[in-house]
Amino acid sequence: MSITKVRSLLPAGTHYLSGNEAVAEGALAAGCRYYAGYPITPSSEIMERMADRRGEAGGVFAQMEDEIASICSVIGSVWAGARAMTATSGPGFSLMQEAVGYAALTETPLVIADIQRAGPGTGQATRVGSGDHMQARWGSHGDYQVISYSPWSVQEMYDLTIEAFNQADRFRVPVLLMGEEAVGHLREQVNVPPEVTLVHREKRAGAAPFGDTGPDGVPPMPSFGEGENLLVTGSTHDARGFRRTDDPEVHERLVSRINEKILNARSRIVRTEAHHLEDARLAVVAYGFTARSALYAVRRLRKDGLRVGLMRLQTVWPFAEQEIRELGRAVDRILVPEMNRGQVAGEVIKAADCEVVPFGQTNGEIIHPDRIAEQIRRLL
Numbered sequence: 001m002s003i004t005k006v007r008s009l010l011p012a013g014t015h016y017l018s019g020n021e022a023v024a025e026g027a028l029a030a031g032c033r034y035y036a037g038y039p040i041t042p043s044s045e046i047m048e049r050m051a052d053r054r055g056e057a058g059g060v061f062a063q064m065e066d067e068i069a070s071i072c073s074v075i076g077s078v079w080a081g082a083r084a085m086t087a088t089s090g091p092g093f094s095l096m097q098e099a100v101g102y103a104a105l106t107e108t109p110l111v112i113a114d115i116q117r118a119g120p121g122t123g124q125a126t127r128v129g130s131g132d133h134m135q136a137r138w139g140s141h142g143d144y145q146v147i148s149y150s151p152w153s154v155q156e157m158y159d160l161t162i163e164a165f166n167q168a169d170r171f172r173v174p175v176l177l178m179g180e181e182a183v184g185h186l187r188e189q190v191n192v193p194p195e196v197t198l199v200h201r202e203k204r205a206g207a208a209p210f211g212d213t214g215p216d217g218v219p220p221m222p223s224f225g226e227g228e229n230l231l232v233t234g235s236t237h238d239a240r241g242f243r244r245t246d247d248p249e250v251h252e253r254l255v256s257r258i259n260e261k262i263l264n265a266r267s268r269i270v271r272t273e274a275h276h277l278e279d280a281r282l283a284v285v286a287y288g289f290t291a292r293s294a295l296y297a298v299r300r301l302r303k304d305g306l307r308v309g310l311m312r313l314q315t316v317w318p319f320a321e322q323e324i325r326e327l328g329r330a331v332d333r334i335l336v337p338e339m340n341r342g343q344v345a346g347e348v349i350k351a352a353d354c355e356v357v358p359f360g361q362t363n364g365e366i367i368h369p370d371r372i373a374e375q376i377r378r379l380l
Contacts, residue, residue, distance in 0.1 A: 001170060001202045005195045006031070009057060012194040019157040019184040020087075023113050023177065024049035026161030027085050029196045032111070033059035034084035036073035038066055038092065041125045042181040043115035046087040067092035071099040075108050079232060081223035083165055085111035090119045090132055094139070100174055101140030102234040104258060107210065107221070109168035109201060111161070113177040115184040118339075118364040127364030128181040130288055130339035136176050137317050143255055145262035147269055148176040148317040150287040154188035160314070166199040167269065171261060172218050178316065180339070182289040182366050210254070211239030217261035262318060271314035272323045276302055280309030282380060283331045285324065285348055287313040290337050290367050297372040308376055316344060321351045328352030333379055335359055337367050 009028050017025065023046050027035070035050040047063070054061040060077075064070040070086045077084040088096065093114045103110055114136065118129035136148050147167050149160040157179060164175040204220040209230065211219050219239075222228040231241030236251045244250040262269065275295055277283060286294040291312045298310045311327055313320060324347075328334065334352055336345035337359040345358035359375050361367050 002200045004198050004200065006198060008192050008194060008196055010192045012192055015190045015192055016187060017154055017158070017190050018045060018187050019151070019154045019179060020045035020115065021049050022154045022158040022190055023087065023161050023179070024053065026158040027111070027165070028053060028057045028059070029158075030162040030165035031083045031198055032085050032165060033057065034062075034074065034077040034082040035059065035086065036062040036064050036070045036077070036084070037086045037088070038064050038070050040067070040089045040092045042117055042184050043087045043089050043113065045184070046113055046115070067095040068099065071096045071103075071110075071112070074110050075099060075103055075106075078108050078110050079224055079230070081225070083169070085113065085165075087113035087115065089115050089117050090129070091122060093132055093135060097135070097139035100146070101142060101144060103174045104140070104144035104146065105142075105234055105254075106232050107172035107219070107258060108174070109172050109221070111164045111168055111175050111177065113161070113179060115179045115181060117181050118362065124364040126181070128289070128339060128366055129362070129364065130180050130290065131343065131362070133178060133316050133340070133343045136178055143259055145259050146174050146176055146317055147171070147262065148178050148315065150178050150313060150316050151183055152288055152291045152312065153183070154186055155190050156314075157183060158190050158192070162196060166197075169201040170199050170218070171265065172201065172221055173262060178288070180289050208239035210237055210241055216265065217257050266318045269315060269318055270320045270323065272320050273312040273314060275310040275312065277309035277311065277327070277330070279307050280331055281307045282333045282335065282376060283327055284308065284310045284335045284337065284372065284376070285313065285327070285344075286310060286337055287316060287344065290339060293367050293369040294337060294372050296369040297376065300369070301373055301376055306376070306380060308380075313344070319347050319351070324348055324351040325353070328354040333357060335372075335375055335379060337361070337372050337375070339367060
């Protein structure tokens with residue numbers, strides 16, 4: 001693994017962007033030079049921005065016939081040596097799930113931006129939702145891990161896209177940016193630094209591309225054309241990529257490693273943010289756009305003397321089990337507002353020792369701060 005600093009593609013300073021535009025600019029700043037996608041509301045502006053900027057950035061843009069072709073094309077470009085991504089929303093994300101599992105087993109570092117909308121099915125294509133988090137974790141079959149981020153601002157849509165590419169290469173894993181329509185179409189100021197720090201996948205001539213050759217369980221990754229006689233298969237394979245579908249020990253070793261390389265690094269991956277938790281008796285656990293409403297409600301209620309606080313999840317997967325466990329020991333109750341019917345609340349219930357109260361909303365609208373404040377007052 002190597003680390004470099006490169007100049008930002010955008011001029012350093014303040015820019016006024018939408019969340020979707022910020023994802024595209026973050027990807028380009030991170031060295032993404034291949035984008036394959038299919039237009040789908042509310043993520044299409046990412047594709048449009050990548051297409052518009054491809055000449056200036058020196059990259060390749062491909063509009064594919066559907067989302068399945070998009071992610072498969074991205075996987076191929078990564079093995080050819082590129083940093084690559086695609087973007088989608090709920091129905092398209094569903095179509096990608098088999099390839100997500102393939103990428104996990106072949107340890108292909110790629111980035112998917114899922115700008116969530118109200119579902120299921122086609123649902124409300126132009127309205128907001130946050131119902132894809134369980135699909136992000138369990139959408140493909142078998143046991144594997146992903147990393148997923150939940151940005152709450154346009155600035156984080158930019159910053160966490162860069163971080164997504166770095167983590168993908170660091171751990172050789174699919175990384176998901178789980179934005180929401182409200183953040184994707186929000187316009188805010190974004191501060192662009194003069195330089196961007198990039199983490200690059202390790203390359204080592206002659207090393208086994210699927211073997212545990214280091215303490216972190218992440219093997220080096222060559223590219224096609226570098227003379228490594230690569231074999232890449234979604235079937236059970238040994239350290240050199242040879243199919244070993246009838247060998248239980250090989251399968252156990254492979255599946256264990258692709259899980260443990262993420263779980264063992266949980267403390268380095270998981271990101272949470274604490275607001276006013278030092279004396280809180282009730283805590284709100286929130287993520288994405290809903291965390292903005294929650295923070296507003298918490299601050300307003302604290303002015304009334306109520307001892308409330310917020311833990312914001314920047315990462316949803318791997319889940320912040322230890323952080324939630326400690327929070328559950330410090331407070332009496334936890335409220336989990338989210339734009340679904342309790343997907344992340346279920347994970348909080350499993351980790352916390354205190355009472356956990358889910359508060360779901362699935363009407364295609366953001367959760368207003370007044371509704372969160374009302375729930376907090378009722379619980380107190």
